[in-house]
Amino acid sequence: MVQGTFLQSHALFGGLSNEAIDGILPLLAEESFPAGTNIVNEGESDDRLYLICKGSVEVIKSVDTPGGRRDHSLAVLGVGEAFGEMELIDMQPRSATVRALENVSAVSLSNANLFEIYESNLETFTLIILNIAREISRRLRTMDALAGSSP
């Protein structure tokens, strides 16, 4: 069972009160994935955000190379890190594949769950959206800096 303190330590739930966290906990689905499993697949429709509780994952994007399409590793994420923030709010297809590097435990939150939070507690919903926007902004700044370093 995921503890509220684990959620509260995460940037996406930063600023939420104990009561708000208690309201979110029942909405989270706990899931396990054996090492080597694709948790999400690039191009598929799936609007869940995942937060890693145990293990680590690799974020992989299929890219065109002169020798055909190849897997390109974008990042490795561990305990306390999340993926799927963009899909949770824009409901576009998965931008990358995420594969379990070892046995992984995670909690997930769907867009429908997020809408439940919106209906029951607008203040909590707003804080989560603001935290997600800041996280996506942080990633975009990193990508912009990378693009700037190799024009």
Next chain:
Amino acid sequence: MVQGTFLQSHALFGGLSNEAIDGILPLLAEESFPAGTNIVNEGESDDRLYLICKGSVEVIKSVDTPGGRRDHSLAVLGVGEAFGEMELIDMQPRSATVRALENVSAVSLSNANLFEIYESNLETFTLIILNIAREISRRLRTMDALAGSSP
């Protein structure tokens, strides 16, 4: 004077009621910039979002090259387009310089203005943040795709 219909046609204010738009209009500052002016400067602290009402701008990032630091053009934005979404919500320094390519009229919204909206109308604030998050997400997907095409 900026019209509410102009705001409503913009993605950042999508979904807002006429009443919500009427509440935002008095918070917007109208500004003019002669051709060639830097409206914002990379690295500076400035938390305003700008929405272009007339003219066009160039988004420029200073990059390291073997021959020293050079200006690198990232994008040209025109009427109805915005810049500064990230700074409005994360209050980090400007990620790029934005220069007026011709005489530009724009309206701007500061983080303090956004906080006024938060205090007076949480529903409106939430919609704006959600729209900003989706816009930043759209840009990150574009950057991810670019990164994927040249690994």
